[in-house]
Amino acid sequence: MCGRYATSRSSDDLAAEFEVDDIFDGLPGPDYNVAPTVAVPAVFERTSKDTGETRRRLAPLVWGLVPSWSKSATGGAKLINARVESVAEKPSFRRAFAARRCLLPADGYYEWYLPEAARAASGRPLPGLGKTKKQPFFIRRTDGGVLAMAGLYEIWRDPAKDRDDETAWLRTCTVITTEATDAVGHIHDRMPMVIGEESFDAWLDPKQDDPAAALELLSVTDPAQLEAYPVSTEVNRVQNNGPSLLLPLADDEDDGDDQAPLI
DNA sequence: CCAGACGTTGTT
DNA sequence: GTCTGG
DNA sequence: CCAGACGTTGTT
């Protein structure tokens, strides 16, 4: 799945990478420990009612989708993932899937695994965490490129506030997950759905509102080439942040190789 | 008809 | 909002 | 996803 990730690229870099037309206010700075409920940079398109022009935005969305019909904004924090197998039918997601698709740029994401399985997966000893404390891993593209995670967004209005009050509108998002490929399937059976550059336009086009076509696009998408390596449990606390969270965990055994092997 | 749900993940 | 269950 | 909290009483 995807319950924590890193997104550290600058707004300018992301705008160039995703060929964005407009950069919005309120974008968060580099975040190496993105947790549900925080604002993340997102790429999506909106069509002007007046001119009919579609423009691509880089704008903040809050992670944890709140459907438009929700009675309150709290509780949406649970909807951080949507399964690709059912996203077109589930009441919480189908409307967004048809009309409000987005891309969530990430450096990579974190995955926690029980120590025994983590040792088996990484094929090496790992620091003693006991039997129950999980070992975090960071998973990224093997080519070091931006991970364009497929997402959906919703706009929820606080009924207690006026329509022209900007704070009345809450824009939230969720990450679509799919079956993990072999490379990272050892770590976890789910992973985020990743969109290739060649499919950005079709995925983001809000005029393309046929769910079957969006599903077809995902089914022909090549699975991303990913690699995973263990990192420090520092990432467990959402208060901890910074590039050091991405550092490969040093090998427990002193065999002269202090770079952790990738798996 | 009204009431109530509407999601994902983990898994000793 | 829209569907399912009673 | 993990960390941290987890409560009651009064009541025009």
Next chain:
DNA sequence: GTCTGG
């Protein structure tokens, strides 16, 4: 154990 907050 289960929910909320980040």
